[in-house]
Amino acid sequence: MANQDEQAGRAGSGIRAQQDFVAGLFLAVIALFAIWQASDMPLGTLRAMGPGMLPRAVAVMVGLGGVILMVSSFLEEGPALERFHWRGPLFILGGILLFALTIRTAGLIVAGPLSMIFGSLASDEFNWKEAAIFAVALTAICIVLFKFALGLPIPVIAFM
Amino acid sequence: MDMFSNLALGFSVALTLKNIALCFAGCFVGTLIGVLPGVGPIATIAMLLPITFGLDPTGALIMLAGIYYGAQYGGSTTAILVNLPGEATSVVTTLDGHQMAKQGRAGVALGIAAIGSFFAGCVATLLIAALGLPLTRLAQLFGPAEYFSLMVMGLVFAVVLARGSILKAICMILLGLMLAQVGTDLETGQERMTLGLISLSDGIDFAVLAMGIFGFAEIIRNLENPETRDVVRGTIGRLLPGKEDFRQSYMPILRGTFIGSILGILPGNGAVLGPFAAYTMEKRLAKDPSRFGRGAIEGVAGPESANNAGAQTAFIPLLTLGIPPNAVMALMVGAMTIHGIIPGPQVMTRNPELFWGMVASMWVGNLMLVIINLPLVGIWVKLLKVPYRLMFPAILIFCCIGIYSINNSPSDVMFTAFFGLFGYIVLKLGFEPAPMLLGFVLGKLMEEKLRQSLILSRGDFMTFLDRPVSAVLLVIAVAMLVLALLPSIRKSRDEVFTE
Incomplete structure (x- = not known):
């Protein structure tokens, strides 16, 4: 230091x-x-x-x-201010907000992929195809796990 | 003996097939998430909280205890295999553990960590059983003034043990106290600092705050500092330590367990000191201290035992006094409250099955760790190779679902995002967020006790000094603070944390 x-x-x-x-x-x-x-x-x-x-x-x-x-x-001498970046906070927090906005109105089937793909943009190594496949697959796992295996009252499809 | 009949009662609860299965499942998923680099025990527990919702209180607590141990042990696994400490307490394990891994002895390092942890867990379970009853009786003698002073002492300990500037740690505690006051006033029912938002009238949910600060803010920070993940290549080697390894480690395990257990009981996150103290001690006692940092098995065995002993005895202040000593325990309070249990002396008297069942399941949980982890090391290694760009969206969605499920409320998710931003700013400004969480958790109880004691004493602050127990606690608190501020001690404190 x-x-x-x-x-x-x-x-x-x-x-x-x-x-x-x-x-x-x-x-x-x-x-x-x-x-x-x-x-x-x-x-x-x-x-x-x-x-x-x-x-x-x-x-x-x-x-x-x-x-x-x-x-x-x-x-007293102390460390300089660290640089603030915008990419991480914007996409991560934006992804969370998207989840909050869509979970009730559209359900996990939309909120899951939407928030994950948007959140993935926070990384420098973002890759559309990979992020989309991963998000869809993980959403399916989440639906099976949380809705069916654990019985949580989370809306899966809310817009129909 | 009372203690043994109580433990027998506990085991009769913990050893039903259903509860063993729950403990197993908890340990398994706890380790699974805890192994992920950058996910500490707090985020792990907050994320996994919803999976316990459908269970009865006893089952849920047993599963939570399993998750807790799994998360702790997962952190050590990451420390050994990747050289990334999941949290403060496994920093020390990276020193020699990762060196052992590089020498092809990762298996032995993991093995001795599991065995040391198991031994420490056994001792700590007995300690909880032995101290539970007397401390509960003591707690029932405490009036509001004693409770208040005890919490002040706990917060002072947390300040002294936090890394970095003491002034900043104090500010964080105060900020936590401030956040705790948001919501409806206990006595008059008036809404305080809710900004007119209905969802704030019940106050800020602990899981929301914890997840924002330890889940989301961590993700943002990890993305900024791309880690150099140094996953051990090559073989893990055999898991079971040999005769020579055992000969070298049994004393460190005993000593680590002893130090860790004692520090863990202290209010105000004493457990975090355990591994540091154990490592320093082993290094001092060693015939050849130069071996440390180059893969000395004692440097893994001692701190890991201390770590686990402390992680477990930290339950003592929580279960007997209702005062969580650190942020992880604070989260356990939140989890218990969700299941309708308010931790404190009354738990033991009102629901003995629950209390002793949980104590017994801690032991079962420790056994599970040995059974699960050693055969599954291969899976954890594979998991560690998942790139962060895939890992963080998964953490994100699990956190979102977890927070949403606590109250089925989208606004909770939004508040979590807000606290994520808040946590990011705070981290950037060089604050340590853990003391804030502790201040937040103790805030409501402290206010209640302060107001009660001032009503009893008719507004006289001297009541805290007139009552002997309360006075002693406050004197200890002041003495600790003064000691920590002395220049010479301050220097050695910095050394302890940088080593």
Whole structure:
């Protein structure tokens, strides 16, 4: 880790640990959002806490942690921010969303291949034919396994 | 002896034909999924949860225990054969296990791991049986203040044992606590932070969070860092260790079992330390420490025994106190709740068949592992050669079906996708997600106990220090945190995790 740390120093901005800075910012934003969400809930007293007391207390602590992280990122050397990629999150999460959208309306027979083929696009080694054959075969296995062998109430064909 | 009559009751439950079959099936599919590189025990269990839904609670728990051991052992198999640790606890196994595999002794490494695990499992089963009753009695004496302090201590342990920055681990725990508060308030029934979504009014489902973070976020990350999978070529060699191997390994197995069992009982994921501690100890005790890292059998036998012992004694805080010590156990809580069982001291008194049946089936599960794994090594090796581009869509669809089936709810699947994104961001920002899961699981219970104890003490925080047991637990927690923050210890902590 040591040599990585040395390389990470950013000249100019004053931020020495880019990853920690962004991490702190991330926490602070979440904390602010939670405080805003909890702001209309009654606090109550320590003797009889209301629903808003702990959410606000925890949110403040998260925010505090975020601020400390941000401050320390100016003081201590740390790793640079890793690059974010879009391909993995887009296709994997997109595939899951497609599954969620089609499972009730069309059933597993559509949701299975659709989500798997779309998800397969996340890999650099994507190959249409292979992905399609694999997705269809696996969907058939899933239907036999989950619907017939285990009797789960999962819709197989919903659009007919 | 109480303990033996209880164990006898347990075996009478676990050894029915149906339950043996369930245990076998659980171990088999658990190993099958657990062997896949990049699929840790958490994702494995979450994925396989739905297959237990149609069963009665006892059968379901027995099968789950089987899945749990299968997933654990599957991780070790991957560590030895591919040099890819499935999770933190099998990191150490890659060091010497994979070296042994390269020398054509993969079979012996797997064999000694299975035998060591089996021995550790036997001891840990006895330990659970022996400690179950006294700890349950102790738990019944605990008031809300003691429970709260115990959970604080558990979370502090989790922070200390997490890798990387302590501050970041604390932040993750707090984030977990925050997520736990989403949903309907226990006392007033008011909806909290649900964003007006009906599906959030019951709170966030644990499986949804766990699957998003340990299933989907892992897939995304694996796709970004194309692994160099170094599957052992050539022969596995004979499986049964020879006389010389046994002579070298029996002491490490004994020592590993001892260390692992004790660390496993600690709240806050003590089990993760077991293999590290066992490896370090074997290296120190060895006549020729330079053999370690080059295929020393002791380096497999000790940590693997510690791993399995810890994996099993981790059930003790869960079953007796109702407090899951790590994320995998937290998932078991979710699984039990689905079957209408709330883990805690009342399980043992109210459903003794279930409790002891599960304890006994742990032993059966360990035996199954030896029986299944050794003959099936060939299949696992083939499975390891499946390219990731085919593996991850399969994981994806199993996860989706698994999550959907828990509540038959498409919106759960969408939330899982959301937490997948969340988990990806968190990983990219250098956070360790495991403490968050623990915070999430303990969150609801902690809030309940905190509010109860403050009602009892009329709003006085001193109640946590006035009650002796609670005060001791908090002092231990503070001391651990201070120790971990001391520069000299911090350094050696980093060394333990990087070794």
